[in-house]
Amino acid sequence: MLENLTQKLDGAIKNLKGQGRISEINIATTIKEIRRALLDADVNYKVAKTITDEIKEEAIGQKVITSVKPGELFVKIVSDKLTELMGGEMKEINTQGSPGIILISGLQGSGKTTFTAKLGNLLKKKGKQILLAACDIYRPAAIDQLKALGEQIGIDVYAEPENKNALEIAQNAIKHAKSNGKSILIVDTAGRLAVDEAMMKEIEGLKRELNPSETLFVVDSMTGQDAVNTAKTFNDRLDFDGVVLTKLDGDSRGGAAISIKAVVDKPIKFIGTGEKMENIDIFHPDRMAKRILGMGDVISLVEKAQQAFDEEEAKRLDKKLRKNQLDFNDLLSQINQMKKLGSLKDIAGMIPGVGKMMKGKEIDDNAMVPMEAMILSMTPTEREKPEIIDSNRKKRIAQGSGTTIQQVNNLLKTREGIKGMMKMVNKSQSKKTKNKKKR
Numbered sequence: 001m002l003e004n005l006t007q008k009l010d011g012a013i014k015n016l017k018g019q020g021r022i023s024e025i026n027i028a029t030t031i032k033e034i035r036r037a038l039l040d041a042d043v044n045y046k047v048a049k050t051i052t053d054e055i056k057e058e059a060i061g062q063k064v065i066t067s068v069k070p071g072e073l074f075v076k077i078v079s080d081k082l083t084e085l086m087g088g089e090m091k092e093i094n095t096q097g098s099p100g101i102i103l104i105s106g107l108q109g110s111g112k113t114t115f116t117a118k119l120g121n122l123l124k125k126k127g128k129q130i131l132l133a134a135c136d137i138y139r140p141a142a143i144d145q146l147k148a149l150g151e152q153i154g155i156d157v158y159a160e161p162e163n164k165n166a167l168e169i170a171q172n173a174i175k176h177a178k179s180n181g182k183s184i185l186i187v188d189t190a191g192r193l194a195v196d197e198a199m200m201k202e203i204e205g206l207k208r209e210l211n212p213s214e215t216l217f218v219v220d221s222m223t224g225q226d227a228v229n230t231a232k233t234f235n236d237r238l239d240f241d242g243v244v245l246t247k248l249d250g251d252s253r254g255g256a257a258i259s260i261k262a263v264v265d266k267p268i269k270f271i272g273t274g275e276k277m278e279n280i281d282i283f284h285p286d287r288m289a290k291r292i293l294g295m296g297d298v299i300s301l302v303e304k305a306q307q308a309f310d311e312e313e314a315k316r317l318d319k320k321l322r323k324n325q326l327d328f329n330d331l332l333s334q335i336n337q338m339k340k341l342g343s344l345k346d347i348a349g350m351i352p353g354v355g356k357m358m359k360g361k362e363i364d365d366n367a368m369v370p371m372e373a374m375i376l377s378m379t380p381t382e383r384e385k386p387e388i389i390d391s392n393r394k395k396r397i398a399q400g401s402g403t404t405i406q407q408v409n410n411l412l413k414t415r416e417g418i419k420g421m422m423k424m425v426n427k428s429q430s431k432k433t434k435n436k437k438k439r
């Protein structure tokens with residue numbers, strides 16, 4: 001996510017790192033480079049100019065604090081400025097009402113339908129009763145798309161395939177939600193290729209009549225400056241409550257994330273980072289700023305992990321680990337858990353330092369595939385008692401999984417490595433408990 005910008009900002013700030021203090025002279029190049037980096041990332045020109053002017057002013061005005069190096073101080077100033085620019089505090093959505101109604105708007109292909117389902121899934125995990133309404137009456141496949149997603153995440157979808165009146169469908173969906181004990185209704189609507197009057201009228205009418213507790217505007221971050229312009233046009237007509245930036249996982253240069261709040265004065269509330277239902281993040285300006293500056297985002301990573309990991313499964317594994325009984329069934333289950341976290345590249349970017357370390361290196365999301373294939377080629381007994389895997393079995397496993405004997409050997413070694421590590425953890429844990437007992 002936004003690797004290019006991170007890389008360039010890092011380069012710009014590096015110049016300052018060796019300096020004893022920040023001065024008008026040594027900061028000039030850095031500021032210029034930061035501005036260029038922002039412009040290259042498609043940040044709105046005015047926004048880039050204002051923020052760099054402010055950074056400069058603040059940096060020069062800083063008293064010299066001997067304990068803080070100028071480079072670090074400067075990174076902090078930039079991080080604070082970026083945070084402020086992206087809205088400062090995280091802003092929650094309003095789901096009050098019976099049901100609370102969330103209206104989704106945006107251009108064609110921006111990711112509205114995908115987001116409708118992702119948001120439903122997120123709210124469902126928080127224990128809410130969700131209903132999705134299919135109000136895209138133009139594209140015949142739209143209803144089926146939402147229904148398929150609803151089925152996948154176990155959420156009801158209200159649709160009327162024969163009805164050509166979006167407002168009527170939405171109103172019936174509200175009734176349906178009420179009589180079926182649903183607390184939140186998310187309304188997916190139709191998009192157009194470009195802003196056009198008919199679409200604007202329709203979405204305006206929906207907002208007026210439904211009186212939603214929250215109206216969200218979904219925009220594809222890969223469209224760069226256009227994303228900001230469309231947001232402005234929609235906001236002028238719709239006065240929406242928040243922005244959803246999708247496709248931040250792709251080649252998006254990220255400028256939209258940085259400029260939208262400044263230009264439209266509406267907060268970004270969610271970001272989409274992939275096609276899967278789990279690829280949705282609540283937008284936290286401070287965490288995003290840290291991520292952009294390559295400082296990592298451990299909090300988001302932990303939250304993601306907590307969401308993806310099945311607590312029961314974690315407990316079971318922990319028990320086995322402590323008894324030193326880890327087998328390949330467990331490794332397989334770990335691989336499946338990892339997959340739920342999202343792309344390895346995104347995960348790497350969230351760990352401080354790792355994103356930078358991996359810069360320019362391709363992180364292969366398929367790295368786990370051979371490992372998984374090899375484990376799947378083992379018999380149940382082999383997975384439980386890997387020590388019985390002799391050269392004949394190795395050969396069979398390699399053939400079955402399309403790998404080499406060397407790879408099978410490596411996998412077996414990996415397991416030994418994990419076991420060794422666990423032994424160490426166990427030892428230090430038991431020492432800790434012993435110490436506690438002493439006290």
Ligand SMILES: Nc1nc2c(ncn2[C@@H]2O[C@H](COP(=O)(O)OP(=O)(O)OP(=O)(O)O)[C@@H](O)[C@H]2O)c(=O)[nH]1
Nearest residue numbers: 108109110111112113114191246247272273274275
């Ligand atoms: N990589 C990536 N793809 C996404 C994301 N969000 C949506 N997509 C993909 O973008 C395409 C369009 O998404 P939809 O949800 O159908 O978009 P829409 O706004 O409902 O489109 P219309 O109904 O035609 O107006 C689909 O292929 C999605 O899988 C995202 O965050 N990242």
Ligand SMILES: [Mg+2]
Nearest residue numbers: 112113136142
């Ligand atoms: Mg759609």
